[in-house]
Amino acid sequence: MEQEIILNEHNKQVCPPKHTVRCKVEQDDILDFQKLITKESFRHPKAYMMPIAGLLFCMSLLSNSGLAMWYLYIIPYLIAFPIGVPFIWRKNTKKAFNRMKDMGQLEYEISFYDTYFVATTAAGWQKTEYEQLNKICVSDNALFLMPSPSSAIIVPKDSLTDEILDFLISIQTASPNKNAAKKK
DSSP states (O other): OOOOOBBBBOOOOOOOOOOEEEOOOOHHHHHHHHHHHHHOOOOOTTTHHHHHHHHHHHHHHHEEEEGGGGGGHHHHHHHHHHHHHHHHHHHHOOOOHHHHHHHTTSEEOOOOOSSSSEEOOOEEEEEEEEOOOOOOEEOOOEEEEEETTTTEEEEEEGGGGHHHHHHHHHHHHHHHTTTTEEOO
16 A cells, blocks of 8 residues: 655655555444434433423423323323434434435545544545544444534544554543543
């Protein structure tokens, strides 16, 4: 594998990448990311506002029957919500996978440098400084480099060495104003 050399403005060589990874995103990786986003969002009270507002709306429509039987409103919600969420995850996963497939972003290469990484796809490339990352999350099968709370660059863990994995986690934990790397 050839090592990419980045040139600066004066055409002087800058160090080669620490590690280069070829990635292929699978539907299971996107599903893991969907689950991660959902779990993270429900740690914040704002995420509960919409379901509670919907429940209160339903209760107000049925208020003629009285609130003496409040459990008739709550129990169906508590049953339907956990059953419905996995279906929503799968639907969103399929949409995201097909969108990435159409855009040619299922296969890409990531080169890790000291202060940034470069992700290259068939459609183009993107340079991201580590300090621009919102957080780095680790699941059983993948590492999620998250530039925003709802998007991520997915890197399969089996393509990373322990050295680069420790390096990426240390970058995140060294930043005092960011969330620490979260392990699933």
